Amino acid sequence: MDDVTDPQEKIKLINKNLFEVLNPEIVEDVVVKQNRPLVIYWGTATTGRPHCGYFVPVLKLGDFLRAGCRVKILLADIHGFLDNLKAPIELVKFRAEYYKFVITALLQAVNVPIDRLEFVLGSAYQLTPAYTMDLFRLSSVVTEHDAKKAGAEVVKQVDNAPLSGLIYPLMQALDEQHLGVDAQFGGVDQRKIFALAKEVLPRVGFGERAHLMNPMVPGLHGGKMSASDPDSKIDLLDPPDAVRRKIRKALAVPMQVEGNGLLSFVEYVLLPAGVLRYGEQRFVVNRRDGEPLAYTEIEQMREDYAADVVRASRRFPPVCSQPAQKPHVRGLRPSSQH
Amino acid sequence: MDDVTDPQEKIKLINKNLFEVLNPEIVEDVVVKQNRPLVIYWGTATTGRPHCGYFVPVLKLGDFLRAGCRVKILLADIHGFLDNLKAPIELVKFRAEYYKFVITALLQAVNVPIDRLEFVLGSAYQLTPAYTMDLFRLSSVVTEHDAKKAGAEVVKQVDNAPLSGLIYPLMQALDEQHLGVDAQFGGVDQRKIFALAKEVLPRVGFGERAHLMNPMVPGLHGGKMSASDPDSKIDLLDPPDAVRRKIRKALAVPMQVEGNGLLSFVEYVLLPAGVLRYGEQRFVVNRRDGEPLAYTEIEQMREDYAADVVRASRRFPPVCSQPAQKPHVRGLRPSSQH
Numbered sequence: 219m220d221d222v223t224d225p226q227e228k229i230k231l232i233n234k235n236l237f238e239v240l241n242p243e244i245v246e247d248v249v250v251k252q253n254r255p256l257v258i259y260w261g262t263a264t265t266g267r268p269h270c271g272y273f274v275p276v277l278k279l280g281d282f283l284r285a286g287c288r289v290k291i292l293l294a295d296i297h298g299f300l301d302n303l304k305a306p307i308e309l310v311k312f313r314a315e316y317y318k319f320v321i322t323a324l325l326q327a328v329n330v331p332i333d334r335l336e337f338v339l340g341s342a343y344q345l346t347p348a349y350t351m352d353l354f355r356l357s358s359v360v361t362e363h364d365a366k367k368a369g370a371e372v373v374k375q376v377d378n379a380p381l382s383g384l385i386y387p388l389m390q391a392l393d394e395q396h397l398g399v400d401a402q403f404g405g406v407d408q409r410k411i412f413a414l415a416k417e418v419l420p421r422v423g424f425g426e427r428a429h430l431m432n433p434m435v436p437g438l439h440g441g442k443m444s445a446s447d448p449d450s451k452i453d454l455l456d457p458p459d460a461v462r463r464k465i466r467k468a469l470a471v472p473m474q475v476e477g478n479g480l481l482s483f484v485e486y487v488l489l490p491a492g493v494l495r496y497g498e499q500r501f502v503v504n505r506r507d508g509e510p511l512a513y514t515e516i517e518q519m520r521e522d523y524a525a526d527v528v529r530a531s532r533r534f535p536p537v538c539s540q541p542a543q544k545p546h547v548r549g550l551r552p553s554s555q556h
Numbered sequence: 557m558d559d560v561t562d563p564q565e566k567i568k569l570i571n572k573n574l575f576e577v578l579n580p581e582i583v584e585d586v587v588v589k590q591n592r593p594l595v596i597y598w599g600t601a602t603t604g605r606p607h608c609g610y611f612v613p614v615l616k617l618g619d620f621l622r623a624g625c626r627v628k629i630l631l632a633d634i635h636g637f638l639d640n641l642k643a644p645i646e647l648v649k650f651r652a653e654y655y656k657f658v659i660t661a662l663l664q665a666v667n668v669p670i671d672r673l674e675f676v677l678g679s680a681y682q683l684t685p686a687y688t689m690d691l692f693r694l695s696s697v698v699t700e701h702d703a704k705k706a707g708a709e710v711v712k713q714v715d716n717a718p719l720s721g722l723i724y725p726l727m728q729a730l731d732e733q734h735l736g737v738d739a740q741f742g743g744v745d746q747r748k749i750f751a752l753a754k755e756v757l758p759r760v761g762f763g764e765r766a767h768l769m770n771p772m773v774p775g776l777h778g779g780k781m782s783a784s785d786p787d788s789k790i791d792l793l794d795p796p797d798a799v800r801r802k803i804r805k806a807l808a809v810p811m812q813v814e815g816n817g818l819l820s821f822v823e824y825v826l827l828p829a830g831v832l833r834y835g836e837q838r839f840v841v842n843r844r845d846g847e848p849l850a851y852t853e854i855e856q857m858r859e860d861y862a863a864d865v866v867r868a869s870r871r872f873p874p875v876c877s878q879p880a881q882k883p884h885v886r887g888l889r890p891s892s893q894h
Contacts, residue, residue, distance in 0.1 A: 379699060
């Protein structure tokens with residue numbers, strides 16, 4: 219696919235499918251007035267194993283890259299190390315390498331140009347004197363109360379919560395400055411941290427950034443994808459029969475559209491991925507007893523699903539139907555293999 | 557004065573007048589069994605101006621030095637900088653120099669050997685990658701709750717308290733490791749921070765230290781010495797008439813011993829300083845109408861004070877009496893001038 223060159227088209231592509239944008243004027247200013255690449259960072263802690271849910275932010279990163287943005291992916295290895303002190307830092311380094319490999323593979327699988335993509339290890343700058351001093355400075359202008367509020371949706375709220383949970387939101391704000399970006403991208407669950415960053419960076423003399431937020435995508439069971447429930451997500455290393463089993467067990471109650479894990483996966487991953495494969499949003503359902511159904515908009519598919527038209531497909535089985543023969547997610551392969 | 561050489565005498569001198577000691581077996585082990593100098597650190601934030609109250613810890617540091625200890629004085633310049641972000645870091649550096657000068661002068665004024673004394677700037681190591689990583693590690697094993705409890709007596713407890721107030725206690729613990737000391741010394745108001753240090757360092761693989769605590773000494777007004785009330789303390793830069801005025805206004809209610817700011821100053825500063833000047837604890841009160849009164853124990857002086865014997869002295873005026881002609885604190889001069 220060709221990159222988008224018209225500034226207004228770029229803006230449209232950057233904002234596509236986003237749930238919310240804070241300080242959109244920053245994006246406008248950089249892309250339209252300054253006419254230079256918008257620099258965006260997306261951070262991921264190198265803790266669990268990346269799963270198919272990663273296609274959701276990765277596809278959005280694809281939009282940013284196609285809109286001419288420079289994308290920095292922060293591999294938060296220190297965070298990954300601190301999340302489980304039992305893992306030695308050497309292991310965490312390999313883990314970060316694995317994340318880099320997998321995310322690159324996901325982007326290539328959806329035909330995204332990666333020449334404006336950069337990976338940055340948290341440990342490469344988060345332990346420097348300049349960063350540490352800025353973190354101390356931030357900690358002296360941000361209240362405990364505000365730091366706690368900021369982390370409320372992403373940091374476990376328990377009575378014996380470690381202090382690090384109050385420090386992380388400040389680091390996430392400071393990363394914007396030290397990575398030299400115009401915008402930070404993340405799920406809407408990051409909203410309170412983003413609002414804190416916007417508010418506190420100016421207090422220590424740094425600029426506000428734009429914040430681009432994806433909607434939250436439910437897991438295969440309808441709720442949040444959970445690291446502790448392997449059936450709620452498809453691991454990228456799952457063998458075919460495990461994928462089949464998980465799709466079969468996914469929450470896809472006949473005729474029920476809300477909280478439908480499979481429909482969400484189609485909406486946020488397979489349809490957008492269609493743009494990169496077919497040149498337009500497209501998701502095809504092969505049926506046992508009828509012509510294939512081709513969808514270009516999720517609304518259309520939702521209607522059909524509610525009217526029970528979509529069932530009896532090989533790729534989109536009702537709950538507990540027979541096995542999916544060839545789960546569509548396996549069709550997302552690097553373009554060179556097509 | 558000669559240094560103390562007998563190990564048991566050293567222990568006695570180290571513990572003299574202390575309010576409390578945590579892990580005294582560490583002190584015993586180093587001094588008696590290992591027979592090497594105990595390494596002690598005392599930290600002071602370079603914020604306000606050191607005043608005469610500094611004689612209290614400084615005299616105790618004198619005991620440590622005379623007992624053969626190595627003493628590291630941490631000039632917490634980063635803390636001083638963060639305490640008031642309006643002061644540029646360059647100014648804070650001069651402030652730290654002034655602290656170093658003043659504390660050295662105080663030690664010399666009381667005849668203490670300073671060849672085993674070392675000053676360390678916080679900024680010299682608290683911004684290094686190793687320290688920062690250890691701070692992150694500590695923050696992930698110490699709860700918000702415990703960090704808050706630790707700082708309860710020294711960090712302002714307000715609703716909008718900055719997050720730094722929870723980080724400082726962790727840094728104070730970590731300083732023990734990074735300064736390579738056997739013990740930390742401070743006022744008993746530091747007790748909860750010391751208890752935290754003792755508890756949490758082993759959780760990240762570091763050893764417990766001993767904690768040596770001075771009693772709290774009231775200000776001239778009887779309460780805590782307060783930076784915001786200049787009359788509660790004698791500034792080292794106060795000219796003689798200001799010293800006279802403050803002594804005159806000091807809380808020294810006739811016959812009342814408890815909460816008596818002047819009696820406390822005699823107990824914790826002038827009597828111990830006598831050891832260094834006269835070879836024994838000694839404080840002399842010149843009276844207008846009678847022979848001078850020489851005290852070697854505070855109990856004896858307290859009794860006389862309660863019986864109204866001490867009044868009518870030039871050096872120890874009752875409240876609102878006529879001016880003290882020559883405040884005794886001015887007698888604490890570097891030994892070279894005697």
